[in-house]
Amino acid sequence: MKPIGLGLILAVLLGVSAYAQERGPVTNLPVPRFVSMKASEGNVRRGPSLTHRIDWVFKRRDMPLEITAEYGHWRRVRDRDGAGGWVHYSLLSGVRTVLVEREMLDLRIRPDDDAQVAARLEMGVIARLNECTLKWCQLSAGGYNGWAPKADLWGVKPDELRD
Secondary structure, X not given: OOOOOHHHHHHHHHOOHHHHOOEOOOOXXXXXXXXXXXXXXXXXXXXXXXXXXXXXXXXXXXXXXXXXEEEOOEEEEEOOOOOEEEEEHHHEEOOOEEEXXXXXXXXXXXXXXXXXXXXXXXXXXEEEEEEEOOOEEEEEEOOEEEEEEHHHEEOOOOOOOEO
């Protein structure tokens, strides 16, 4: 009989879905995962090579994207609207950002609905992602820092924890 590892036992007991998460064949990093656009422009191609047609161009630096596949130096990505294609890995960054999905989102000084508001972010603002609890994420945007409900952000998984 094969022994069961402590990691598997904890995953089963805690209901951790990430334990059996698929890994990319090139980087061995989780797929899907979030990244951001390093470049201010990036060609989005129909397939993973320079010979494939450019379908469109991402034109927003720091835009959060989700990697859904890997092939050599190419990553298949999608944006908040589900649009995507293949992008060269050199155009991407591991720096995590999120997109505000709520009009005039309150950025609070603590992860609490009753905490003082530090700033209000408009829908579509890109913010740097810092730490996250089960329901809140700490963000930086426009010189302001604070906490926002995770449900109002795109670019972070609902069950993702960060410190």
